[in-house]
Amino acid sequence: MSLLSLDPRTAPLFAESGCKESDSQYVLEAIGQAKSVTALARGRQGTDPVAVVVADGRMQVVSVGLRANLGHAFHGTGPVRLKAPIESLTLAVDQTPAGAYQSLLLHAAQGEFHIQQVPARAAERLQRALTPTQTPYSVPEPDRRVGFEPPAHEPDRDVAGPQDSPPTGPAAMDWRQAEQLAVWHLRYLGYHDARPTQAGADAGVDVHAVGAVAQVKHWAQPVGQPPLRDLFGVAQAAGARPVFYSHSGYTVAALEWASATRMALFSYSIDGQVIGHNTAAHDLERAARPAAGKRLGFFAQARADRYRQDQEKLRREIERLTALMQKRTQSRRPASRQAAGAAAPLLTGASRTLDAGDVLSPADRRREDTYKVVRDALTQVRRML
The missing domain is CATH 1.20.58 (Methane Monooxygenase Hydroxylase; Chain G, domain 1)
Structure with a gap:
């Protein structure tokens, strides 16, 4: 049986979702042949555990847990069909002995759907995935396996920023894992041969590929100009593009210097999220998207x-x-x-x-x-x- 932690569509979201491997059968059956999953979360509707998944732009609420086969969750129907557009979505913090969770409140014409005990990061991702546009739209023809299908629309985007968030990479708890995250991200950007530099011979470069060199700083303070200048010199000598990764961001002087030299700056978090910090980084992400869609057979x-x-x-x-x-x-x-x-x-x-x-x-x-x-x-x- 396929598992949520192994399926390439759900694996990047599994750790933050609160889902269990025992939920795999119900969630994967619900999303069927969907090509991508943009949000995944586990919570409770009343006393029944449910999973909320957004796959190929459609939201589905799926009964999970021991009572899933009995169809007791969500008004006794199994997956719930939202027959009207979501008018608003509200998140509220639930403080529990186990930690901070959020409540997901979906407002629709047919009523309110209150899903509690949703992990905070998963709830925020759901909010981004489910926030509707202000333009009225008609309800599409419902799919037999689908709960809610939002309209096809082009969301507002920052012109200087990336259009979509990249998938989550491996965790970066220390500098070694941070270098592996940089390898993963460079490969995501299209540098498929990216690999760590051999220990003791990095010459200011932690990751290299044909056409690109990268430096990774797993520091507690923002990175200043000097490390950027060092990487830029190595890149110029090698005829490669310099790419920098920082755990704690960059100083104002570093950002200004990188903008003047067109050096791509990225920051990363310990949970594997990589975010572009300047226009050069966003340009790399945009160029990578068409290639990312053309996966190898x-x-x-x-x-x-x-x-x-x-x-x-x-x-x-x-x-x-x-x-x-x-x-x-x-x-x-x-x-x-x-x-x-x-x-x-x-x-x-x-x-x-x-x-x-x-x-x-x-x-x-x-x-x-x-x-x-x-x-x-x-x-x-x-x-x-």
Whole structure:
């Protein structure tokens, strides 16, 4: 059985939703073949647990928990069908011994729907997803599995800001996890080969990809100008785009300098939310949206994952053999030192060939030829050493 924490549509929202894995059957059955889920929350209508989900722009309220199969939740009907537009939505804080929750009050022509004990973050996301426009609209033809279908409309947006929020990335509780979040976000932006820089050799860069370098500061205070200048210098030398990630935002001077140099600035939270801080960052997000919609097919994605694993194994082997070669150069035996000297250019060539393969798209079959050349070179090195 599919789980909410594993389904790609609900996994980014699962941790904040308050839902349980036992709710998976009811929620996933309700959303059916929907392509995207923008909000997910668990609460209570009276004494009955329910899940509220917004999938492909439609809101559904689903009975969950032990009594779900009995159809006792929401007036005894299972999923509730809201036959009139939501006129307003109100959130109120509920202080309980377990922590702060919010109540979701949906006002519709047919009555009020009061859902209590909704986790605060999930309630805020629902509010953004369900807030209607001021323009009157007609009720669309109801779907058999759907509760409420809001009108197709274009919401007001900040011209300088991103049009949609990106999906939630991995948690960033410390600097190591923050670097992994930056890797995830760069890949979301289209830099599919993004990876962390090897420890001890970052030269001011924590994450790099073909065409982009990134620095991550998991600081408690805002980032100033100097780290931005350092990253900008490295990016200029590499002919790459500089991208900066900060846990605590930026100083005014840093924001002004980044705007003048068109450096993309992002901030992130420990729960994996990444937000653009300037126009350059918003431009990157806009450019990523068309590519994000064109996902790789199942077999192409599997091939891309295999290539990435092969690449990582080859890099580790190059590092291992390089350490062995350096050790051989200190040997008292002339034959060992001579073998190390002959192996050095082969290792350098293998590393450069592997780097050159990063220019290819993640699932490009030509990567196999690149990796074969690297493997052959490493086989020769192993024989020498």
